[in-house]
Amino acid sequence: MERTLILLKPDAVQRALVGEIVARFESKGLKIVGLKMLHVDEALARRHYAPHVEKPFFGSLLRFITSSPLVALALEGTNAIARVRAIVGATSPDDAAPGTVRGDLSADLTLNLIHASDAPETARAELSLFFADGELMDYRRCDEAWLGLAD
Numbered sequence: 001m002e003r004t005l006i007l008l009k010p011d012a013v014q015r016a017l018v019g020e021i022v023a024r025f026e027s028k029g030l031k032i033v034g035l036k037m038l039h040v041d042e043a044l045a046r047r048h049y050a051p052h053v054e055k056p057f058f059g060s061l062l063r064f065i066t067s068s069p070l071v072a073l074a075l076e077g078t079n080a081i082a083r084v085r086a087i088v089g090a091t092s093p094d095d096a097a098p099g100t101v102r103g104d105l106s107a108d109l110t111l112n113l114i115h116a117s118d119a120p121e122t123a124r125a126e127l128s129l130f131f132a133d134g135e136l137m138d139y140r141r142c143d144e145a146w147l148g149l150a151d
Helices: 010-014 018-027 042-048 058-065 080-088 101-105 120-130 139-146
Strands: 002-008 031-038 070-077 114-116
Touching: 002 018, 002 080, 002 120, 010 018, 010 070, 018 031, 018 070, 018 080, 018 101, 031 120, 042 058, 042 120, 070 080, 070 120, 080 101, 080 114
Parallel strands: none
Antiparallel strands: 002 070, 002 114, 031 070
């Protein structure tokens, strides 16, 4: 099982697309192991987007991600990172295939609705930025309890 971070950015929240986007992940068998709405402050935004600090769009990226609340989502499943990125689609809506989140719902490179971790190491680091120890569910234990298998 693999875990990954998804951020439903301020434009997804403002456009009331959170439920529709989350449903796409759940319908593909990915399990929600963490979910929270938060207003990202500049310090967290800088840590999250540190790899982009030298890029010309860094300032506008910080302004956007801190502009209003977003939803942080931790998903778990087999090959979760690759599966999520396939569901999300290419960064640019012009390059995103129909049927993907960005291909169907995004119209702008900056306001592209969603962030998804791109590798296992990145996912671990990003999950730790948005979820504290103990905040993520252990679905194996939940499934066992539901099935009456737990002690």
